[in-house]
Amino acid sequence: TKIGGTIAIGVFDLGANKHGIIEVTGTADIQSATIHFVFQDGFLPKTDDQIPFFMAQGALTVGTLAFTYEGAAPGFQFDVMEEGGLLVFKAMNDAQPEGTEPTPRPTAINPKTDINGDKIIDANDLLEVMRNWYHVVPENN
Known part of the structure; x- marks a missing residue:
């Protein structure tokens, strides 16, 4: 499956079924895509929170990706890692409410x-x- 464009991931909480996850049954090839995280219902990630958001049962190939977010103030930092066919979001600092x-x-x-x-x-x-x-x-002087 070749994937591009913008992929929106809704995040309500860290628990099961509390955030969006895209599951691909075969191989996935993500090229030139934007991953847009949407923090909802007052949820704000804290340092070291991890959220798996994309899973491929087959091989996962990742090209050039851009990452954006909404629902948190500017200055929030995060990383995205690939771990065995899974893309995982990791908060690098505490997100602050919008307007901060x-x-x-x-x-x-x-x-x-x-x-x-x-x-x-x-x-x-x-x-x-x-x-x-x-x-x-x-x-x-």
């Missing part, structure tokens, strides 16, 4: 963060960004 903003990282482009840790966003934070960006070291 990732923690801003201080950069010259986004200086609106408390870089020096004094709980005040002010010119001292911007100065710290500039020092780090240009690697400026103040001279001792």
Whole structure:
């Protein structure tokens, strides 16, 4: 069976019958496909959660795949592994609910963060960004 296009996998929980799994009775050849995980009913994967989502009873050949998800905030990371004719999703960090903003990282482009840790966003934070960006070291007089 040759498979391409977009494959959507609904995930409600980790238990049996709580997530979609595609079963192919023969061989499966997945080429140039997008696997789209849809986290539903408030389920959010935690670090090291594993979800088998594709199984081939015969040989499994995997080409170039893209992975997307919905139902979790940006910044969620996961991996997909092939184990003996089975494709398995593995969470690399805890998924956060949608609408949760990732923690801003201080950069010259986004200086609106408390870089020096004094709980005040002010010119001292911007100065710290500039020092780090240009690697400026103040001279001792």
